[in-house]
Amino acid sequence: MKLHERPTNSISDVWDIYKEDLKKVEAQIIEDLDSEVSLINDVGYHLLKGGGKRFRPLLMILCSRLCDYQGADDIVLASVVEFIHTATLLHDDVVDEADVRRGQPAARSIWGNQASILVGDYLYSKALYKAVTLRNQEVNEILSTTTKKMAEGEILQLSKTADINITEEEYLKIIDSKTATLIAATCRLSGVISEASEEKKDSLARFGWDIGMAFQLADDTLDYTANKERLGKTLGKDLSEGKITLPLLHLLKNCNETEQPIIHRIIKEGGVGHNDLEFIHSLFRKYNSINYSLTKAKGYIKAAKQELACYEDSIAKQSLIAVANYAITRDL
Amino acid sequence: MKLHERPTNSISDVWDIYKEDLKKVEAQIIEDLDSEVSLINDVGYHLLKGGGKRFRPLLMILCSRLCDYQGADDIVLASVVEFIHTATLLHDDVVDEADVRRGQPAARSIWGNQASILVGDYLYSKALYKAVTLRNQEVNEILSTTTKKMAEGEILQLSKTADINITEEEYLKIIDSKTATLIAATCRLSGVISEASEEKKDSLARFGWDIGMAFQLADDTLDYTANKERLGKTLGKDLSEGKITLPLLHLLKNCNETEQPIIHRIIKEGGVGHNDLEFIHSLFRKYNSINYSLTKAKGYIKAAKQELACYEDSIAKQSLIAVANYAITRDL
Numbered sequence: 001m002k003l004h005e006r007p008t009n010s011i012s013d014v015w016d017i018y019k020e021d022l023k024k025v026e027a028q029i030i031e032d033l034d035s036e037v038s039l040i041n042d043v044g045y046h047l048l049k050g051g052g053k054r055f056r057p058l059l060m061i062l063c064s065r066l067c068d069y070q071g072a073d074d075i076v077l078a079s080v081v082e083f084i085h086t087a088t089l090l091h092d093d094v095v096d097e098a099d100v101r102r103g104q105p106a107a108r109s110i111w112g113n114q115a116s117i118l119v120g121d122y123l124y125s126k127a128l129y130k131a132v133t134l135r136n137q138e139v140n141e142i143l144s145t146t147t148k149k150m151a152e153g154e155i156l157q158l159s160k161t162a163d164i165n166i167t168e169e170e171y172l173k174i175i176d177s178k179t180a181t182l183i184a185a186t187c188r189l190s191g192v193i194s195e196a197s198e199e200k201k202d203s204l205a206r207f208g209w210d211i212g213m214a215f216q217l218a219d220d221t222l223d224y225t226a227n228k229e230r231l232g233k234t235l236g237k238d239l240s241e242g243k244i245t246l247p248l249l250h251l252l253k254n255c256n257e258t259e260q261p262i263i264h265r266i267i268k269e270g271g272v273g274h275n276d277l278e279f280i281h282s283l284f285r286k287y288n289s290i291n292y293s294l295t296k297a298k299g300y301i302k303a304a305k306q307e308l309a310c311y312e313d314s315i316a317k318q319s320l321i322a323v324a325n326y327a328i329t330r331d332l
Numbered sequence: 333m334k335l336h337e338r339p340t341n342s343i344s345d346v347w348d349i350y351k352e353d354l355k356k357v358e359a360q361i362i363e364d365l366d367s368e369v370s371l372i373n374d375v376g377y378h379l380l381k382g383g384g385k386r387f388r389p390l391l392m393i394l395c396s397r398l399c400d401y402q403g404a405d406d407i408v409l410a411s412v413v414e415f416i417h418t419a420t421l422l423h424d425d426v427v428d429e430a431d432v433r434r435g436q437p438a439a440r441s442i443w444g445n446q447a448s449i450l451v452g453d454y455l456y457s458k459a460l461y462k463a464v465t466l467r468n469q470e471v472n473e474i475l476s477t478t479t480k481k482m483a484e485g486e487i488l489q490l491s492k493t494a495d496i497n498i499t500e501e502e503y504l505k506i507i508d509s510k511t512a513t514l515i516a517a518t519c520r521l522s523g524v525i526s527e528a529s530e531e532k533k534d535s536l537a538r539f540g541w542d543i544g545m546a547f548q549l550a551d552d553t554l555d556y557t558a559n560k561e562r563l564g565k566t567l568g569k570d571l572s573e574g575k576i577t578l579p580l581l582h583l584l585k586n587c588n589e590t591e592q593p594i595i596h597r598i599i600k601e602g603g604v605g606h607n608d609l610e611f612i613h614s615l616f617r618k619y620n621s622i623n624y625s626l627t628k629a630k631g632y633i634k635a636a637k638q639e640l641a642c643y644e645d646s647i648a649k650q651s652l653i654a655v656a657n658y659a660i661t662r663d664l
Contacts, residue, residue, distance in 0.1 A: 037484050039491045091453060095446040114427045114490055117449060121423060122483035124453075128460060129476040137467055144461040151454035152369050158446055159371045 011326040014319040018061055021075070025057045028079040032130055035122070043107050043119040047086050050104050056081040056186045058323065059211070063190030063204050065316035066308075073134055073193045080143070081186045083127035088150060088178075090120035095158065096241050138192050146185040153177020162242035162267055164252060171249055172213070175220070180212030187211075203307045207320070210304035211327050217297035218328040220245035221290055224281065239271040239280065246296065250289040251280070259283060297328045343658040346651040350393055353407070357389045360411040364462055367454070375439050375451040379418050382436050388413040388518045390655065391543070395522030395536050397648035398640075405466055405525045412475070413518045415459035420482060420510075422452035427490065428573050470524050478517040485509020494574035494599055496584060503581055504545070507552070512544030519543075535639045539652070542636035543659050549629035550660040552577035553622055556613065571603035571612065578628065582621040583612070591615060629660045 015022070033044045057078035064074040092098070093106040094113045100106055108116040124147070131143050157174045160166045187208030191201035223238045224247055238245050244252070244267065255263060263283070266276045284290050304324045311317050347354070365376045389410035396406040424430070425438040426445045432438055440448040456479070463475050489506045492498045519540030523533035555570045556579055570577050576584070576599065587595060595615070598608045616622050636656050643649050 035484060037488050037491065039487050040484065091449055095449055113445075115487070117423055117427055118483060118487045118490060121456075122480070122487060124456075125476065125479040125483045129480045132469075132472045132476040135469055137464075137469075140464045140472055144457065144464040147457040148454070148461045151450060151457045152367060152372065155371050155447070155450045155454060156369050158450060159369065 009318075009322060011322055014058070014062075014322050017315060017319065018058065018065075021061045022054060022058065024075045025054060025061070025078045025082070028075050029082060032079050032083065032126060039111070039115060040119055040122055043090075043111050043115055044086075044123060046110065047090060047101070047107050048082070050102055052082070052086070052102070054078075054082065055215075055323075056085055056183060059183065059208060059320075060186050060190055062316050062320050062323065063187045063208075064194060066311055066314065066320065067191055067194030067196045067200065067204075069190065069194040071193065074190060076130060076134065077139070077186075077189050077193065080127045080131050081182060081189075083123045083130075084143075084147060084150075085182060087120045087124035087127070088154070090116045090123070092154070094120075095154070098237075134193075136192065139189060142185050142188055142192065146181050149177050149181045153181070157243065160244070162270075163244065164264055164267060166244050166249065168246070168249055168253075171244070171246060175213060175216040176209075179216040179219075180209045183212035183215070184209035200310070203310060207304050207307040210300040210307065211324055214297040214300035214304065214324075215327040217246060217293055217300070221247060221293045221297070224284065225290060236271050236277045236280075239267070239277070242267065242270060246293040247284055247289040248280070250292045251283050251287055254287045254289070255283060294328070301325065301328055341650075341654060343654055346390070346394075346654050349647065349651065350390065350397075353393045354386060354390065356407045357386060357393070357410045357414070360407050361414060364411050364415065364458060371443070371447060372451055372454055375422075375443050375447055376418075376455060378442065379422060379433070379439050380414070382434055384414070384418070384434070386410075386414065387547075387655075388417055388515060391515065391540060391652075392518050392522055394648050394652050394655065395519045395540075396526060398643055398646065398652065399523055399526030399528045399532065399536075401522065401526040403525065406522060408462060408466065409471070409518075409521050409525065412459045412463050413514060413521075415455045415462075416475075416479060416482075417514060419452045419456035419459070420486070422448045422455070424486070426452075427486070430569075466525075468524065471521060474517050474520055474524065478513050481509050481513045485513070489575065492576070494602075495576065496596055496599060498576050498581065500578070500581055500585075503576070503578060507545060507548040508541075511548040511551075512541045515544035515547070516541035532642070535642060539636050539639035542632040542639065543656055546629040546632035546636065546656075547659045549578060549625055549632070553579060553625045553629070556616065557622060568603050568609045568612075571599070571609070574599065574602060578625040579616055579621040580612070582624045583615050583619055586619045586621070587615060626660070633657065633660055 029048055033041060033048060035041055060074050060078040060081060089101065090107055093101055093108050094116050098106050099109050106116075107119070128143060128147070131139055153174055153176070156170070157178060160170060160174065184205045185208070188201050188205035191204040196204070220238060223245065224235060226235065239248065248267070252260075252263060262279065266273065266280065269276075271277055271280065301324050305321055308317055308320060361380055365373060365380060367373055392406050392410040392413060421433065422439055425433055425440050426448050430438050431441050438448075439451070460475060460479070463471055485506055485508070488502070489510060492502060492506065516537045517540070520533050520537035523536040528536070552570060555577065556567060558567065571580065580599070584592070584595060594611065598605065598612065601608075603609055603612065633656050637653055640649055640652060
């Protein structure tokens with residue numbers, strides 16, 4: 001195949017090389033979405049077709065190719081993990097009272113909180129239903145462990161809202177649970193369906209986990225620094241929701257006694273004051289807090305790439321490296 | 333055993349005979365609830381220990397005894413189905429904006445909607461996690477099919493809110509999905525862990541389904557007729573939430589042309605007017621709508637009992653008959 005002969009350096013190459021697989025994922029998602037209850041189709045379609053970049057399905061496909069997987073279960077599971085991810089977004093938007101998702105109105109802005117909660121429940125149960133049809137105990141164990149941990153992470157995050165005493169360890173535990181664990185599971189599942197060795201399954205899971213940690217760290221940084229138009233994000237959203245992420249955590253730890261009470265007041269009020277966000281940004285620059293977070297994210301990406309060392313060079317491996325680099329450079 | 337020699341006629345006999353099993357269920361529920369995230373324990377404990385009558389766990393135990401089951405998986409699954417049921421209550425209360433549950437403040441009144449949504453997610457995922465540990469494909473299939481159908485039923489109900497054109501068939505489909513399917517699954521699961529024949533598993537599932545249909549029909553009638561103090565219910569709650577249940581459906585079908593627009597107005601406004609509920613009650617009496625619903629409920633109970641015909645007489649069978657009779661006489 002000619003395409004496979006050129007080096008894979010960028011994420012757009014990756015999307016291009018695997019576009020046929022990704023088309024199969026889209027078809028699977030549409031098939032899985034189909035319900036006789038039309039409200040499910042409307043809400044599900046809005047969210048599942050609303051600009052998600054299929055990061056998890058892409059990783060599922062790439063890791064399966066890395067393991068020379070030949071079957072079709074990767075497509076089924078790609079849809080499963082995307083459904084689980086989408087279900088959490090629906091519930092997150094209700095919990096965060098978010099009006100916008102990926103630059104478009106959040107489902108709850110159109111159909112209300114009630115539909116968002118119940119369609120989230122549906123997508124989640126449909127995902128596990130599809131997974132069970134594969135009749136693979138290990139798949140069920142991975143997914144049920146993962147979803148339990150994700151739910152725990154969301155609640156831990158909620159219980160730490162606006163808690164200025166949150167530690168870096170607790171923050172890392174939250175992003176582990178809410179983001180890294182599903183991406184780790186995605187990559188491990190590729191190994192499971194490929195019947196890879198325990199060592200390889202573990203290294204795939206660690207690869208996914210590192211990518212997930214790096215991605216969430218980068219995302220939490222982007223919340224303060226992103227180009228609003230490009231990402232459809234509102235800057236300082238985490239601050240307004242009382243989510244204390246690593247840049248702010250770093251700042252809280254390093255600021256002086258004069259700055260501290262002002263930062264506490266801003267967190268308490270959710271950064272609603274006119275110059276609050278600007279003040280926080282000036283302190284980020286003073287204490288190098290953004291850089292601290294991004295350096296940590298880069299460390300995870302470095303660790304992720306090292307997990308691939310045991311695999312021979314291949315298009316899939318090059319693609320996974322491209323995805324790893326991409327994970328901390330922009331919103332996924 | 334002396335206790336087992338006397339006839340089991342009433343539900344209080346049943347609670348008494350199986351109190352040791354039910355204690356094991358309580359211990360299992362507490363064990364399964366345990367999380368290192370304290371908010372989960374607080375909310376979960378409030379709801380799981382807040383006056384639920386363990387109807388599904390009791391059916392799980394009774395059906396397992398009916399099948400001479402000797403293992404311990406019935407206790408695990410009793411906790412699993414109670415967790416699933418509790419998760420739906422948490423989400424239902426958010427969707428319905430309910431302030432009271434079983435005569436006590438709803439979890440959302442104490443901890444807010446956010447915690448209720450996320451702890452619901454947690455209980456649900458924890459239930460499926462526990463189920464997966466049994467390593468039984470059939471158990472996973474039953475539970476994943478059931479939870480998917482339950483979520484669909486909730487959304488169908490939401491989409492039919494205040495819809496005066498809802499048909500009896502649609503109403504029955506809603507109560508099938510939201511109530512009967514989990515009770516059917518509970519009884520079927522007893523058959524599965526007992527390695528009962530396909531015929532016996534099917535008859536157990538039909539028994540549970542009939543009980544569930546009858547229970548929900550009776551519950552929907554009680555919403556208009558119950559003794560408020562005894563059940564901790566607010567009369568006409570379904571009407572205020574736009575839920576058109578069988579008594580109202582029957583009324584809509586049988587009322588005359590003068591009454592119809594008034595009923596439509598009351599449904600649209602949620603029965604908030606001072607004399608609205610009284611007016612509806614007078615029409616219920618005129619058209620015998622409550623009786624129509626209860627007769628239907630009794631029909632399901634009769635069908636349920638017939639499913640037990642293939643089993644020899646036993647304490648478990650007598651107990652199941654007592655539970656069947658109880659299902660339509662009061663709130664469970």
